[in-house]
């Protein structure tokens with residue numbers, strides 16, 4: 517561990533010196549932020565730092581002027597940079613990590629305009645280039661906006677019905693649900709029986725698990741529900757390789773009456789044709805998913 521830290525330190529110093537020779541001392545960290553801003557042009561994560569502190573450093577550093585003492589996100593970038601990846605590569609590779617340990621990935625936090633390197637309370641660790649750390653630290657008070665998302669997290673609930681050919685359609689999402697963004701939140705149903713049309717529907721009145729005829733499906737969204745448009749079948753008839761996907765941000769933009777609004781807790785489910793099942797219904801339902809809509 518010690519020697520590893522030392523290696524990091526010397527490699528890091530060499531990188532800084534190389535950068536300093538090529539660029540002069542001041543722009544080194546600015547170019548990190550330039551690359552970051554190019555990668556995430558619509559994120560307000562950096563704006564919330566800059567508008568609160570007048571500088572961008574605390575996106576990654578403890579100190580308002582940068583330098584020693586990185587937050588967990590900055591340290592992840594440091595590690596990747598130190599491993600030889602370019603700034604752009606490091607920024608992209610850090611996306612899948614949950615550096616601050618709040619349960620949401622760095623990418624989701626950046627999409628939700630929160631801080632990937634800071635979480636509320638004395639729950640932050642500061643990292644130093646000699647390998648030492650300080651645990652139990654508070655985030656800088658001046659940063660504006662929320663440190664962690666209070667929206668955008670999707671949680672599955674309820675049980676998927678079993679279709680005539682034994683498929684259980686399950687839901688997932690990518691991106692961040694937003695009351696204002698024109699795109700970027702996709703609701704996905706996987707493992708759908710091939711060749712069967714379906715429709716997603718949403719509600720904001722809570723969860724339930726009401727039986728669906730005498731079949732295996734449940735109606736998991738408390739009415740009233742709103743249908744989000746017919747999606748044609750795909751995949752192979754008789755197999756469970758069908759998928760459905762729909763960008764709900766785009767749908768809500770096109771149909772404002774269906775936009776649940778900022779802070780709404782939304783439940784959603786897939787309803788699909790299943791004429792061959794042995795219940796008294798000719799349709800079946802996926803499991804369900806719940807999420808809170810971001811600004």
Ligand SMILES: [Ca+2]
Nearest residue numbers: 559560562563
């Ligand atoms: Ca920005």
Ligand SMILES: [Ca+2]
Nearest residue numbers: 614616618620
């Ligand atoms: Ca996080």
Ligand SMILES: [Ca+2]
Nearest residue numbers: 631634663664
């Ligand atoms: Ca955070």
